[in-house]
Amino acid sequence: MSVTAQPLLEADSLAVQIGERWICCDLSLRLMPGERLVLLGPNGAGKTTLLHTLAGLREAQRGEVRLQGRPLADWPGRELAQVRGVQPQSQPDWFAATVMETALVGRHPHLGRWAWESGDDVRIAHESLICMGLDHMGTRNILTLSGGERQRLAIASLLAQQPALYLLDEPLSHLDLHYQMAVLAHFSALARAGAGVVMVLHDLNLAARFADHVVLLDGSGRMVSGTADAVLQADVLSAAFGHPLRRHVIEGQVAFLIE
Amino acid sequence: MRARTLPMSSGTATPPRAAASFSGDTRGTVSAGALPPGMFFARRSAFLTLAGLLLGSVGAFLLALRAGSLDAGWGDVFAVLGGQVDGTLAVVIRELRLPRAVAAFTSGALLALAGALMQVLLRNPLADPYVLGISGGAAVGALSAILLGAATWLVDGAAFAGAALAMLVVFGLSRGDGSWTQSRLLLTGVIVAAGCGAVVVFMLVMATDTRVQSMLFWLTGDVSGASRPWPALAVLVVGVLATLPFARDLNVLARGELGARALGVRTRRLRLLVYLLASLLTATAVTLVGLVGFVGLIVPHLVRLATGNDQRILLPAAALAGGGLLMLADTAARTLVAPIQLPVGVLTAMIGVPVFLFLLVRHPR
Numbered sequence: 293m294s295v296t297a298q299p300l301l302e303a304d305s306l307a308v309q310i311g312e313r314w315i316c317c318d319l320s321l322r323l324m325p326g327e328r329l330v331l332l333g334p335n336g337a338g339k340t341t342l343l344h345t346l347a348g349l350r351e352a353q354r355g356e357v358r359l360q361g362r363p364l365a366d367w368p369g370r371e372l373a374q375v376r377g378v379q380p381q382s383q384p385d386w387f388a389a390t391v392m393e394t395a396l397v398g399r400h401p402h403l404g405r406w407a408w409e410s411g412d413d414v415r416i417a418h419e420s421l422i423c424m425g426l427d428h429m430g431t432r433n434i435l436t437l438s439g440g441e442r443q444r445l446a447i448a449s450l451l452a453q454q455p456a457l458y459l460l461d462e463p464l465s466h467l468d469l470h471y472q473m474a475v476l477a478h479f480s481a482l483a484r485a486g487a488g489v490v491m492v493l494h495d496l497n498l499a500a501r502f503a504d505h506v507v508l509l510d511g512s513g514r515m516v517s518g519t520a521d522a523v524l525q526a527d528v529l530s531a532a533f534g535h536p537l538r539r540h541v542i543e544g545q546v547a548f549l550i551e
Numbered sequence: 552m553r554a555r556t557l558p559m560s561s562g563t564a565t566p567p568r569a570a571a572s573f574s575g576d577t578r579g580t581v582s583a584g585a586l587p588p589g590m591f592f593a594r595r596s597a598f599l600t601l602a603g604l605l606l607g608s609v610g611a612f613l614l615a616l617r618a619g620s621l622d623a624g625w626g627d628v629f630a631v632l633g634g635q636v637d638g639t640l641a642v643v644i645r646e647l648r649l650p651r652a653v654a655a656f657t658s659g660a661l662l663a664l665a666g667a668l669m670q671v672l673l674r675n676p677l678a679d680p681y682v683l684g685i686s687g688g689a690a691v692g693a694l695s696a697i698l699l700g701a702a703t704w705l706v707d708g709a710a711f712a713g714a715a716l717a718m719l720v721v722f723g724l725s726r727g728d729g730s731w732t733q734s735r736l737l738l739t740g741v742i743v744a745a746g747c748g749a750v751v752v753f754m755l756v757m758a759t760d761t762r763v764q765s766m767l768f769w770l771t772g773d774v775s776g777a778s779r780p781w782p783a784l785a786v787l788v789v790g791v792l793a794t795l796p797f798a799r800d801l802n803v804l805a806r807g808e809l810g811a812r813a814l815g816v817r818t819r820r821l822r823l824l825v826y827l828l829a830s831l832l833t834a835t836a837v838t839l840v841g842l843v844g845f846v847g848l849i850v851p852h853l854v855r856l857a858t859g860n861d862q863r864i865l866l867p868a869a870a871l872a873g874g875g876l877l878m879l880a881d882t883a884a885r886t887l888v889a890p891i892q893l894p895v896g897v898l899t900a901m902i903g904v905p906v907f908l909f910l911l912v913r914h915p916r
Contacts, residue, residue, distance in 0.1 A: 349812055373815030380809045386674045387805055387860045400803050401815045405796055408594070408863075453814070 298361055300325050300457050300488040301346065306355035308338065308345050314513040315341050319355070321507065321517060325456070328480065328489040330499045330520070333509035334533050339492045340381065340461055342509065346490060347378045347459045359457065373401035377455035379446055381462055385434050392430040394445055395421050398452030413452075420451035423478055425471070439466035447475060458482065460491035464498070476502045496537075500524050500546035508532050524548075597864040600857055604868055608656065608875035615652035615882045616644050620889055654777035654839055655881040655895065656874035657784045659846050661836035663873025664790060666847030667854075667866055668829040671805045672822060673733050679848035680833040683740030687747025688717020689837040694754045694766050703776060706769070707838050714834035717743055722826065733808075736826075772843030772896025774881045786835045791870055793828060797821060798863040805860065843896045845903030846873050852907070 301323040308315040315338030323329050331339045344350040346357055348364035357364045359376060367375075377398070395417040396409050403409065409417075421427040424444035437445065443466045450458065458479060464472045472495075479489045480502060493499045499506065499520070506523040508516045510532040516523050524546065526539040536551040616628045621643050631644045665680035673682070680686070692713020696706040725739040755766060794801075800821055803811045811818050836843070850873040851865065858864045877895065880902065884893040 347813065349809065369812075369815035369817055371815075373813065378810075378813035380807070380813065383807045383810070385806070386676060388855070389860050393859070393861070394806070397803055397806060397810075397814070400799065403799070405799075 299323060299358075300327075300360060301490070302358040302361075303346065304356050304358075306345065306357065307353045308342055308350075309353045310338060310341055313338075316507075316509060316515045317513060319507065319515060319517060321505065323457075323488045323490065323505070325486045325488055326483050327504045328483050328491070328502060329505045329507065330503035331490065331492045331507050331509070332494075332496070332499055332523075332529075332532075334511050337509040337511035339509060342507070343378075343459055343461055343490065343492055347376060348372060349378065370401050373453070373455075375455055376457040376459065377450045377453040378459045379450045379461060379463060382439075382443055382446060382465060385442075388433050388435050390430065391421065391426055391432050391434060391437070391445055392417060394434050395426075395430075395448045395452050398449040398454075401453065416454065417448075417452045420448040421445075423451055424448040425474075440468060440471065443467055444471060444475075451478075456486075457488040458490070460489070462492050462494065464493065464495070472498065496524065496529060496548045497546070500548070594864075597858045597861065597868075600854075601864065601868050601871065604871035604875065608871050608878070611875045611878040611882070612652055612656065615655070615878050616648050618882050618886050619643070619648060620886075650778050650780055651774055651881065652878055653784060654780035655774045655878045657780050657787050658774070658777075658836040658840040658843060659850075659877025659880075660787050660870040660874035661783065661790070661832045661839075662843060662847035662877075663850035663854075663869040664787070664794070664866060665829045665832040665836070666873075667851035667862070667869045668794070668801075668825050668832075669847075670851055671801050671862065672825045672829065673737055674805060674807075675733075675737070676852070677848070678737075679845075680829065680836070681744065681842070681844075681847065683736070683830070684717045684721050684743035684747060685714045685830055685833045686837055686842050687744040687751070688720075689714035689834060690770060690842060691747050691750050691754075692716070693769050693841070694751055694758075697762055697766050697769065698754055698758055700762070710841075711834055711838040714830070714837055717747065718827075718830040718834070768894050769841040770896075771894040772841045772899070773894045774840050774843075774877075775885070775892055777839050780839060783835050783839045786831065787870065790828060790832050791867055793824075794866045795863070797824065798861075798866055801825070801862040801866075802860070805862070841894075841896070843877065843899055845899045845907070846877055849899075849903045849907055850876060 299322040301321075303319055303321045306319040307317050308319075319342075321329070331342060333339050341350065345352050348357065348359070348367065359367065359372070364372070392414075396413060398420070399409055399413040399417065403413070418427060418430070421430060424447055426441065426444055426448055429441075434442065434445065443463075447460075447463060450460075460479070463475055463479075467475060476498060479487075479491070483489050503520040503524075506518065506520050508523050508528065516528055516532075524539070526537055526548070529548065530536050538549045538551060540547050540549060613625070613628055616631070617623045617625065621640055623640055623644060627640055628644065631641050631649075635641055662680050666678070669678040669680055669682060670676055672678075689710040690713070693706050693710035695713075696709035701709070721736070721740045721743050725736040751770070755763060758766060800811070800816045803814050803816050804818060804821060808818050833847075851869045854865055854868045854872050858868055877899065880898045881895045884895045884898045887893065
């Protein structure tokens with residue numbers, strides 16, 4: 293794989309705080325195009341907060357985040373949205389809309405103020421719906437979707453945005469086994485095509501399979517970051533999650549067994 | 552086991568994201584012939600809805616000029632519109648019915664537009680223009696002026712001042728520590744409205760009988776006194792034009808604040824703009840005709856059922872529908888049980904409540 297010299301996402305001695313509580317004090321990372329970073333940690337450890345900081349939706353207390361070499365603060369909102377996409381944790385919907393309209397929302401940053409969605413935009417949104425297996429329900433009302441379908445639609449909307457950097461907050465929530473694998477395989481394919489992916493996951497086995505780098509937050513301000521192999525060790529994870537587990541390698545794949 | 556389309560087993564079927572643009576890259580699976588149906592049809596039908604509403608409003612306007620105790624034919628109406636000056640009938644049409652019809656249209660359109668904006672701002676389909684206490688402030692202002700026996704223009708001025716004051720109070724308090732959450736805004740508005748309601752009841756109790764009559768008319772909404780609707784009409788035009796550049800941003804905002812920010816929408820600025828605009832529209836409407844109820848709640852819902860929730864269509868359509876509907880309601884209010892004139896607000900409520908309950912039952916969510 294060809295790796296350009298320019299990192300997609302860089303963080304320099306990042307310190308993030310919620311209220312009085314420190315999420316991380318000195319996080320430095322760099323994500324090249326084609327790489328996948330997984331954020332792990334127990335509930336309330338600050339994974340979402342860190343993800344939002346990396347996305348530029350929240351300011352860090354100290355340190356700097358750069359996207360394509362340019363500090364996030366220097367990016368105009370619309371331009372930023374053309375390059376980095378965020379899938380927030382699932383939220384309720386308040387108003388009726390069709391599945392297609394919702395997927396098209398992802399095209400927003402690519403459209404001028406007075407522009408309407410073009411045939412190209414519709415095509416892109418439709419392809420995204422195909423990826424998430426929703427193309428046959430383009431005219432369905434989103435208020436009638438199941439939890440898993442809503443989650444897939446949120447991902448389809450993000451795919452329609454076509455950013456270079458994807459930030460996913462629990463992309464697998466509500467998804468069945470088939471779509472969990474499908475979503476992770478799809479983002480891995482996008483990474484192979486040159487995108488960067490940052491995702492919050494809960495399943496350690498999936499993290500072991502789909503992560504290149506891991507940042508593990510333990511909820512008390514300590515953090516471990518490094519390559520997936522280095523971080524995903526039984527003792528490190530047991531300490532962070534407060535539950536003993538064992539690491540096995542079965543047919544070449546890392547698997548964690550909960551004791 | 553369900554049959555499934557296999558979404559992606561390898562990179563080949565994925566829409567590859569190119570570094571900058573996607574131009575012409577159809578390495579995916581879709582040809583133009585496989586485009587989803589309905590999308591462009593939906594937009595065309597939405598524009599047709601707009602055109603239909605415009606025609607309907609013009610029809611309601613002409614009907615409002617024709618209907619009344621003094622019988623007029625279509626010929627008379629068009630003659631007056633064409634500039635004919637003479638005759639009692641012409642004077643009645645030009646001096647009484649025309650401003651009244653314009654006032655009804657303007658206030659209905661202002662309220663429907665403000666209601667649609669409030670529903671997006673508070674992300675609550677049950678919000679209406681009065682929910683944030685602007686009407687309460689206007690009522691306290693107007694009723695104080697009526698209580699003191701002030702002239703009509705002073706009542707109008709006091710109503711607008713009261714609305715502006717309530718808006719500033721709600722805005723100032725809900726900002727609090729700088730965070731500006733919608734639940735906080737909603738709570739502050741509801742509390743201010745409740746406080747104003749208590750003051751209104753107090754003033755009704757203290758007032759003499761003759762004053763109470765005009766106070767009640769003001770409180771239920773009354774178009775008959777609105778003889779100078781033109782400044783309000785100007786506010787309406789400015790308001791509609793001001794929303795159009797932000798209409799797609801509002802679509803994104805309606806789906807959630809965080810997602811909107813992630814898509815590059817400057818939500819702080821947008822929400823402030825929407826709040827100020829909706830407040831100004833409401834204050835203008837309330838100053839013009841008093842508290843006409845239900846237009847601001849029902850009309851956006853009716854329009855949403857017909858056109859969907861795309862604000863680019865919804866906002867102008869709601870304005871047209873609200874204006875047309877209130878013109879019809881006012882024409883009915885002054886002709887149904889003539890010579891008695893009903894306050895138009897009573898009529899909109901009597902139509903609005905059953906319609907709204909019907910919609911709620913039919914669409915449980």
